[in-house]
Amino acid sequence: MKKYFYLITIQYLGYRFHGWQKQPDVKTLHLMVDRTFNYILKGKRFKSLSSGRTDAMVSAECAAIELFLFEPIEDLTAFLELFNTNLPQDIRALNIKEVDAQFNIIQHSKIKEYNYLFAYGEKCHPFCAPIMTTILDDLDIEIMQQGAKLFEGEHYLKSYCFRPTDNGIYNRTILSCEIVENTIYQANYFPKKTYMLKVKGKGFMRNQIRLMMGTLIDLGKGKLTLQDIKNSLEPENNIKMNYIAPASGLILKNIDFID
Numbered sequence: 001m002k003k004y005f006y007l008i009t010i011q012y013l014g015y016r017f018h019g020w021q022k023q024p025d026v027k028t029l030h031l032m033v034d035r036t037f038n039y040i041l042k043g044k045r046f047k048s049l050s051s052g053r054t055d056a057m058v059s060a061e062c063a064a065i066e067l068f069l070f071e072p073i074e075d076l077t078a079f080l081e082l083f084n085t086n087l088p089q090d091i092r093a094l095n096i097k098e099v100d101a102q103f104n105i106i107q108h109s110k111i112k113e114y115n116y117l118f119a120y121g122e123k124c125h126p127f128c129a130p131i132m133t134t135i136l137d138d139l140d141i142e143i144m145q146q147g148a149k150l151f152e153g154e155h156y157l158k159s160y161c162f163r164p165t166d167n168g169i170y171n172r173t174i175l176s177c178e179i180v181e182n183t184i185y186q187a188n189y190f191p192k193k194t195y196m197l198k199v200k201g202k203g204f205m206r207n208q209i210r211l212m213m214g215t216l217i218d219l220g221k222g223k224l225t226l227q228d229i230k231n232s233l234e235p236e237n238n239i240k241m242n243y244i245a246p247a248s249g250l251i252l253k254n255i256d257f258i259d
Contacts, residue, residue, distance in 0.1 A: 001070050002070070003068055003069070003070060003101065004068070004069045004070070004071070004072045004073070004098065005066060005067070005068060005069075005098065005099045005100065005101060005103060006066065006067040006069070006073065006076075006096055006097065006098055006099065007064060007065075007066055007067075007096070007097055007098075007099045007103070007105070008064070008065050008066075008067055008080075008083075008093055008095070008096045009062055009063065009064050009093070009094040009095050009096075009255075010033070010060070010062075010063050010064075010065060010091060010092065010093050010094060011059075011060055011061050011062060011063065011091075011092050011094060012029055012059060012060050012063070012090055012091040012092070013059050013090040013091075013130055013131070014029070014054060014056070014057050014058045014059040014060070014247075014248075015057050015059070015090075015129070015130035015131075015248060016090065017029050017032075017056065017057070018056045019053060019054055019055045019056040019057075019058070020050055020052075020053045020054045021053045022034075029054070029091065030048070030050065032087070032088055032091060033048060033065065033087070033091065034048055036083060036086045036087050037067070037083075039086055040079075040082050040083060040086055041069075044069070044070070044071065045069075045070050046067060046068060046069050046070075047067075047068040048065050048066065048067050048068070049065065049066045049068075049105050049106060050063065050064070050065050050066075050105070051063065051064040051065070051066075051105045051106065051108075051110060051255055052112070052252075054250075054252060055206075055207070055210075055247050055250075056247055057130075057246075057247040057248045058247050058248075058250045058251070058252070059130070059131060059248075059250070059251045059252070060251065060252035061251060061252065061253050061254065062094065062252070062253065062254045062255060063252055063255065064105060064255050064257075065105070066099070066103070066105040067096075073096075073098075076096050076097070076098070079096065080093055080095065080096050083096075108257050108258075109202065109257070109258040110202065110255055110256060110257050110258060111175065111200060111201070111202055111255070111256045111258065112200070112201065112202075112203075112204065112252065112254070112255050112256075113198070113199070113200040113252075113253040113254040113255075113256075114197075114198075114199045114200075114204070114209050114250060114251065114252055114253060115184070115196050115197070115198055115250075115251045115253045116133070116196065116197040116199075116209060116210075116213045116245065116249050116250050116251070117131055117132045117133070117182060117185055117194060117195075117196050117249050117251065118132060118133045118134070118135060118194065118195055118196070118197070118213075118217075118245075118249050119132060119133075119134050119135070119190070119191045119193070119194045119195065120134070120135040120136070120137065120138065120139040120195075120220075121135075121136070121137075121138055121139070122134075122136070122191060123136065124189075124190070124191055125189035125190070127187070127189050128187075128189065128190060128191075129248060130248060131185065131248065131249065131251065132185075132190070132194065132248070132249055133245060133246045133248060133249035135217055135220075135221075137221050138221075139217065139220030139221065140219075140220045140222070141179065141195060141220065143219060143220060143226065144179050144216045144217075144219055144220040145178065145179045146226060147215070147216050147219045147226055147229050148177045148178050148179045148197060148216060149177065149178065150226065150229050150230060150233065151174050151177040151199070151212060151229075151233070152174055152175070152176060152177050153173065153174065154171060154172070154173045155171070155172065155173075155174070155233040156170050156171055156233060156234065156235045156236065156237065157170050157171075157172045157205065157208065157233070158170040158237070158238075159211075159232040159233075159237065159239045159240060159241045160205070160207075160208045160211040160212055160215070160232075160241060161205040161206060161207070161208060161211070162205070162206045162207035162208075162211070162244070163206075164205075168205075170205075171235075172201065172203065172204075172205070172208075173201060173202060174199060174200070174201045175200045175201050175202070176198065176199070176200045177197070177198070177199045177200075177212075178197075178198050179195055179196070179197050179198075179216070180195070180196055180198060181193060181194070181195055181196075182194040182195055182196040184196070197209075197212070197213055197216065198253075199212070207244050209250060210244045210245045210246075210247065210250060211241050211243070211244055211245075213245035213249070213250075214241065214242075214243030214244050214245040215229060215232070215241050215243065217243065217245060218243055
């Protein structure tokens with residue numbers, strides 16, 4: 001049977017979901033997406049894959065899924081509208097396009113950009129919780145900005161992988177990494193100043209961004225030094241970074257598929 005392939009970009013608020021991947025007895029994003037596909041396709045055979053698995057409570061502004069069908073979609077605009085109508089309100093499809101059989105959403109080279117939103121020094125409004133982490137201690141933002149730049153380039157990042165194994169590939173390249181004042185996400189209940197870690201790279205390991213953010217938070221608190229971070233990036237080191245920053249501040253900002 002001939003197959004048809006479609007690339008769909010979606011965005012979601014991850015706060016009430018147990019991550020992307022389907023799991024027994026919990027509500028996940030993939031479960032809700034596939035339930036919606038099954039409903040609008042009226043039980044026709046299909047399969048969906050994601051470009052990556054986000055953790056519980058992680059959100060996305062532009063994630064990607066590939067839909068495999070055995071019958072073509074006649075009207076992509078109408079299909080996208082029907083898909084959105086039946087998705088939960090915290091998931092939205094942005095666009096859909098047909099791709100050829102050579103496209104592989106998992107293996108296709110891509111650049112991902114993540115944002116990590118945070119504030120410090122005061123207890124925030126509870127409505128901030130779904131997308132922002134609040135650190136009650138004071139933070140030295142300037143030294144955190146210096147620390148973030150140390151991650152740029154090719155480094156040995158085993159210290160920033162959750163439960164690393166002895167045969168993992170830990171030499172990774174981070175294209176850009178910086179802490180800036182947040183001007184993207186705004187609400188009248190946000191603190192006057194909020195900040196954002198922005199990271200861009202070709203591939204990330206499990207909890208890598210959150211371990212990097214946790215390390216920068218400890219740097220801002222004075223628990224670590226810039227030299228500690230430099231040492232953690234040295235080849236074949238066995239330094240373990242333990243603080244994984246909360247998931248709810250992490251947002252998958254964008255995915256660019258490279259031709």
